[in-house]
Amino acid sequence: MTDEDPNELRQRVREQEERIEQLESMVKRMMPNRRDVLKAGGAAAGAGLLGFGAGTASGSDTSSRRAGAPGDEVDVYLDELKDPSGDVVADVDDTGAVEFLRPVSVEEMANGWFYAGAYDGSDPDSRLDNALSDAPSEGSLIFLEPMEYSSNRSFGGITLVGTGIRYQDSTYVTGDWTVSGPETAVERVWLGGSITVDQPDCLLTKIRGNGSITFSSGTSGGVADTIVGVPVTDNGSNTIGTTS
Incomplete structure (x- = not known):
């Protein structure tokens, strides 16, 4: 476990949640009724x-x-x-x-905020591939579709935000994902596959499912919090918060 100040950790999570709420509000305004x-x-x-x-x-x-x-x-x-x-x-x-079917057609909704579903591709994975290629590698936020992501992939330096943690009603990940860059976040997804964190200072939060999360040896400064049904293994010096 890391000696990082718990107040600083809570602040990091709070800032991420505020960014997500702003993005969700923007998406709702863009969707016609x-x-x-x-x-x-x-x-x-x-x-x-x-x-x-x-x-x-x-x-x-x-x-x-x-x-x-x-x-x-x-x-x-x-x-x-x-x-x-x-x-x-x-x-x-x-x-x-x-x-x-695809309610938001704007690829970049705001500076550094992208919607994977607006990109070309025959399925959610190929559209996410194109979004990852287009978005800057550091500091970008990509909003995912409420569909299945079954491909194995490696990514880093960005935040991937799903639409919720209900199986098949929101974003659900059945592939094996590897976090290969620092300061990466994955939030609000149902996880049936695995997430392996190979880099420091990564955040995983509001994840539910029956998959697995592993922090590799030598990683530090990461946080896994509000995790339901998914075992978290920390082989480094990271902070494991609320899990059940």
Whole structure:
């Protein structure tokens, strides 16, 4: 165990949590709600943003709404919401429920804050690969998708933030991850694989699952805190906080 001041450790965790809360607030502001989508049905037809038909449905999964001037209204059937490049970002079913497929299309949402789901790639792992390649190697924060990450990978000097710790309802990691750079953080993920920390001053927090976390020999200054169901092995001089 390290002799680092517990107050300083708590401050480090608190600062990380504040950064995450700011990012989550930004993501929520960028995600349209169902009312916004239906409003867009009457306003964005000419802009080519929506797939819909007037009078007849454009697909089997649709939601309808009246649009037009009083006395000259038509039925608008909303089937899909597309971004300006034509990619479908939301699907509407028969009940009017909206499923946002890739709700945030901005790769860098703020200085040093990135969203992995906005990058090109056929699956979450390939999109994360592209985000890691694009983001600066030190000090960046990458927000992960609520999907499975099954690839083995090595990374360092950044913060990876998941969407929660519920299996298959949020970010869940089934691959084996290696922290190969100092001052790296992984937060808010369900862990079914493993995380091996090979560098000093790394933070792992709010992690749940049935995988494993290991701090390698010679590491120091790291913190693992608020870990549920995941055994933590410290072969160095790190701080292991609340685990269960």
